[in-house]
Amino acid sequence: MRLTRRAAVAAVGVAALLTAGACGSSDDGGSGSGSTKVEVFTWWADGGEKAGLDGLVSQFGTDCAGQTFENGAVAGGAGANAKSVLASRLQQGDPPDTFQAHAGAELLDYINAGQIEDISADYDSWGLKQAFPQGLIDNLTVDGKIYSVPANIHRANVVWTNKKVLTDAGITKDPTDMAGFIADLDKVKAKGIAAPLAVGKDWTQLMLFESVLITNLGAEKFTGLWTGATDWNDASVTKSINDFKQLLTYTNKDRDALDWTDAEKLVMDGKAAYQLMGDWEAADLDAKGFKDYGYFTFPGNGTTFQWLADSFVLPKGAKNAEGTKCWLKTVGSAAGQKAFNTKKGSIPARTDATPSDYPKYQQAAMADWKSATQAPSCAHGSACSQGWQGAANSALGAFSTNQDVAGLQKALATAASEFVKK
Amino acid sequence: MRRLRHWGPGLLLLSPSLILLAIFVYGLIAWTTKVSVSDEHNARGSKGFVGLENYTKLFTNDINDRFTHSLKNLLLFTVVFLVGAMFFGLLWAFILERGIKAEGFFRTIYLFPMAVSFVASGVVWRWLMNPNKGDNAGGLNAVLGSLGLDFAQSTWWTNPNWGMASMAIPAIWQLSGYVMALFLAGFRGIPQELREAAAMDGASTYRLYRNVIFPQLTPVALSALIILGHMSMKMFDLIMSVSGPQWLTEVPAIYVWQTLLTSDYAKAAAISIILLLLVAVVIVPYLIYTNRQEKNA
Numbered sequence: 104m105r106l107t108r109r110a111a112v113a114a115v116g117v118a119a120l121l122t123a124g125a126c127g128s129s130d131d132g133g134s135g136s137g138s139t140k141v142e143v144f145t146w147w148a149d150g151g152e153k154a155g156l157d158g159l160v161s162q163f164g165t166d167c168a169g170q171t172f173e174n175g176a177v178a179g180g181a182g183a184n185a186k187s188v189l190a191s192r193l194q195q196g197d198p199p200d201t202f203q204a205h206a207g208a209e210l211l212d213y214i215n216a217g218q219i220e221d222i223s224a225d226y227d228s229w230g231l232k233q234a235f236p237q238g239l240i241d242n243l244t245v246d247g248k249i250y251s252v253p254a255n256i257h258r259a260n261v262v263w264t265n266k267k268v269l270t271d272a273g274i275t276k277d278p279t280d281m282a283g284f285i286a287d288l289d290k291v292k293a294k295g296i297a298a299p300l301a302v303g304k305d306w307t308q309l310m311l312f313e314s315v316l317i318t319n320l321g322a323e324k325f326t327g328l329w330t331g332a333t334d335w336n337d338a339s340v341t342k343s344i345n346d347f348k349q350l351l352t353y354t355n356k357d358r359d360a361l362d363w364t365d366a367e368k369l370v371m372d373g374k375a376a377y378q379l380m381g382d383w384e385a386a387d388l389d390a391k392g393f394k395d396y397g398y399f400t401f402p403g404n405g406t407t408f409q410w411l412a413d414s415f416v417l418p419k420g421a422k423n424a425e426g427t428k429c430w431l432k433t434v435g436s437a438a439g440q441k442a443f444n445t446k447k448g449s450i451p452a453r454t455d456a457t458p459s460d461y462p463k464y465q466q467a468a469m470a471d472w473k474s475a476t477q478a479p480s481c482a483h484g485s486a487c488s489q490g491w492q493g494a495a496n497s498a499l500g501a502f503s504t505n506q507d508v509a510g511l512q513k514a515l516a517t518a519a520s521e522f523v524k525k
Numbered sequence: 526m527r528r529l530r531h532w533g534p535g536l537l538l539l540s541p542s543l544i545l546l547a548i549f550v551y552g553l554i555a556w557t558t559k560v561s562v563s564d565e566h567n568a569r570g571s572k573g574f575v576g577l578e579n580y581t582k583l584f585t586n587d588i589n590d591r592f593t594h595s596l597k598n599l600l601l602f603t604v605v606f607l608v609g610a611m612f613f614g615l616l617w618a619f620i621l622e623r624g625i626k627a628e629g630f631f632r633t634i635y636l637f638p639m640a641v642s643f644v645a646s647g648v649v650w651r652w653l654m655n656p657n658k659g660d661n662a663g664g665l666n667a668v669l670g671s672l673g674l675d676f677a678q679s680t681w682w683t684n685p686n687w688g689m690a691s692m693a694i695p696a697i698w699q700l701s702g703y704v705m706a707l708f709l710a711g712f713r714g715i716p717q718e719l720r721e722a723a724a725m726d727g728a729s730t731y732r733l734y735r736n737v738i739f740p741q742l743t744p745v746a747l748s749a750l751i752i753l754g755h756m757s758m759k760m761f762d763l764i765m766s767v768s769g770p771q772w773l774t775e776v777p778a779i780y781v782w783q784t785l786l787t788s789d790y791a792k793a794a795a796i797s798i799i800l801l802l803l804v805a806v807v808i809v810p811y812l813i814y815t816n817r818q819e820k821n822a
Contacts, residue, residue, distance in 0.1 A: 215567070305772065
């Protein structure tokens with residue numbers, strides 16, 4: 104009797120656990136084939152990004168009547184959380200109807216895995232090849248095909264300044280080459296500002312280093328570094344590392360402890376004169392109420408516009424491909440780009456936008472975008488895959504402490520041999 | 526049949542946890558091992574078996590020796606953390622055991638940091654360990670500066686050689702109280718008769734602790750070391766919130782996360798397995814030891 108009771112208890116226990124397990128697994132597969140829903144997967148969950156997305160959504164509502172937008176945003180970690188959720192959904196063959204990704208080389212993993220569709224034909228029918236500058240089209244094209252529609256453009260190679268600090272140091276003109284920049288840094292330093300150039304941790308140093316590379320190699324050879332056309336062991340790269348090392352002597356010692364906003368604060372507080380950062384800094388400085396800032400293209404970069412962009416793609420196996428195409432068309436359209444970019448603080452990828460719709464900095468950037476030479480950025484995924492980006496960040500982090508020129512060049516060359524598209 | 530009746534119900538009762546363990550612990554370890562010997566270096570999936578290549582590459586051909594660097598960081602962190610937490614834990618337990626006033630109050634004070642999550646305390650310690658010195662000093666450096674102890678100001682975790690020792694400070698602060706609780710329980714578990722017997726034999730206080738009490742605390746000390754040791758090796762959240770992921774303070778657990786984010790599944794799996802082995806080297810002998818102790822008892 105006792106035995107059977109024990110057995111019964113055990114059996115009930117097992118059954119209870121199994122039911123619990125079954126309940127847990129029955130949630131998925133609920134999405135079904137909602138043929139008019141377009142699930143848009145992003146990491147735009149708040150701030151200017153969310154506002155931009157909302158603008159895009161209302162434009163989508165008018166352009167694509169009959170389709171409904173479904174927000175698939177995953178917040179947090181500057182996209183890191185979203186990317187890991189996305190990776191598992193793609194592996195399980197359950198892609199969202201469209202997802203956000205940095206345009207350019209960061210898409211390579213998805214392209215090689217056959218997870219996203221070629222949309223070159225739509226580029227023709229939507230007239231995007233004429234609307235986007237040729238340099239961008241070249242950077243986006245992989246083996247003759249285009250896979251994504253950029254929603255916006257940011258510029259990476261911009262130096263932001265504190266005008267008051269510069270005036271105090273007697274600097275009236277923006278430097279146009281490396282020697283001029285160093286001379287100005289010395290002038291500011293002579294005024295008692297120990298670290299005139301503010302930088303933060305690894306990826307911000309990578310941005311600075313990339314700008315130095317563009318100065319020494321030019322846009323074309325620089326782009327070649329990321330496609331395998333230029334050798335990382337080249338003497339011009341060695342020179343760039345030495346220049347970069349010299350620039351680091353003008354930077355704050357606690358750089359590895361700072362994020363880009365902390366470095367920005369050094370400029371705002373007048374503890375530094377310069378910071379190299381992408382042009383989202385304009386929107387951020389405006390939002391923080393700091394008016395007395397200036398900006399110029401990194402000295403020696405000439406007319407090179409180092410770009411990065413958020414873009415949308417058409418995943419293979421999207422449940423509502425028609426709706427997704429309509430979304431992509433909206434994203435690429437003049438009205439869609441305006442709705443998104445005026446709110447997010449970036450510029451449209453199209454060259455036919457009306458500058459007067461945008462704030463002051465953006466107007467200048469839009470003018471440059473039309474005429475400039477486009478070059479991609481590794482720190483922001485348009486030049487290199489995510490793995491390469493991780494290796495480059497780590498190498499720059501190591502250089503920040505050990506200052507080993509040959510070591511950095513070797514590390515970057517090894518990374519290139521590992522990650523360059525074969 | 527009778528034997529089945531004897532252990533059958535017990536087995537049935539255990540079976541859910543056995544099955545869950547088999548799948549979610551051992552099954553996944555096996556899966557990770559399989560991935561670690563494949564060439565699944567991106568989202569494209571695996572093309573095949575590469576043997577131990579991922580492992581040898583980590584030790585011999587990683588860019589900038591990134592993996593061995595992370596191991597060195599982990600070693601320094603673990604040594605400082607263990608020594609520090611054991612020292613303060615034992616010291617506090619000893620003081621409380623000597624019969625201090627308001628023992629309950631101090632016990633709570635010392636134990637309290639353990640209730641805070643590493644992430645929360647990490648953010649605060651990030652401010653405290655501000656690496657700026659002199660006029661720009663913040664956090665602990667500012668405190669030291671205002672006390673006129675400028676020479677003691679430190680670059681804390683941004684020091685390329687000893688940074689990981691600073692990183693261990695928050696961990697010591699947080700877990701010394703736990704070690705104290707373990708030791709205090711150990712002290713209290715020693716029968717009063719032993720102390721009385723020692724007193725009868727005319728032992729001095731020093732002899733009492735040296736020859737009677739401390740030997741009895743060895744199992745407690747060992748448990749504390751093992752618990753702290755395996756926590757230390759898996760350390761992730763504290764370092765993520767103090768320094769963020771970066772070269773300077775990278776340990777294997779963070780390296781795994783970084784490689785996983787870049788979809789290098791094979792490499793991430795290989796590092797995970799190495800980490801598992803490292804922890805096993807510490808844990809398994811301990812399990813064998815306690816198992817033997819229990820049998821002998």
